[in-house]
Amino acid sequence: MSRLVHLKTVDSTNTYLKMHRADLPHATVVYADTQTAGRGRQDRTWVSQTGGLYFSVLLKPPYNPFLPNLTQLMALSICYALEKYGLTPAVKWPNDVQVDGKKISGILSEAVFDKTVFQAVVLGVGINVSQTDLEHVGQPATSLNALGINVTREEVLQDVLQFFQRGYPALCEKGFETICAAYTQRFAALGKKITVKDGDKTIFGLAEGISPRGTLLLRTDQGLKEIYIGDVLV
Ligand code: BTN
Secondary structure (H helix, E strand, O other): OOEEEEEEEEOOHHHHHHHHHHHOOOOEEEEEEEEOOOEOHHHOEOOOOOOOEEEEEEEOOOOOOOHHHHHHHHHHHHHHHHHHOOOOEEEEOOOEEEEOOEEEEEEEEEEEEEOOEEEEEEEEEEEOOOOOOOHHHOOOEOOOHHHOOOOOHHHHHHHHHHHHHHHHHHHHHHOOHHHHHHHHHOEOOOOOEEEEEEOOEEEEEEEEEEOOOOOEEEEEOOEEEEEOOOEEOO
């Protein structure tokens, strides 16, 4: 990645990059020791005390990409890094990373527009490294230290970015198909009956797979449904 910015504290690394996007080059990465207003998906708060890794990547692709695919590449890169440490992570579609069914990482991806003109994408990542208090996560959660892995936040950052950087050009050029097999292999719900929250609807079905576009293929009583964005509940 071209530029690495380290901040002791910031409201949110995503907000920081969105605000400074015009002055910063493509592939700038900012990471912070703590965030005072860390944000999660669906307007949730991302509690960001010392010990966690909080970073965001600024991307300026030449066209407005299908955002979930960039998020999926990031989720896969996090999996690769965790596998390097001997863990067996899985992706909770579309973008949480879990180990033993417990959340270890989340991703918040945001597209930035100037009026209606696409400007950039900010991919924000939180990884639990050495925090001890994970009660607030609202679902079973774990950290690298709790799993017996002693790595620094900087090592984890470098490992994740290395994988992301490798996959990014091919993803931009050829699309999700370049990572579809690797992603599907790590798809936690594959072959399971799940409930998916799709906007204000919930849909129940069998997770048959991930399509070459990165969408979730769910076999329901009404037939095969392709889900573009949502949250797997169970
Ligand atoms: C989620 O699981 O809901 C996504 C969490 C994303 C948190 C990261 S921490 C770094 C970046 N800055 C933020 O404010 N959020 C993301």
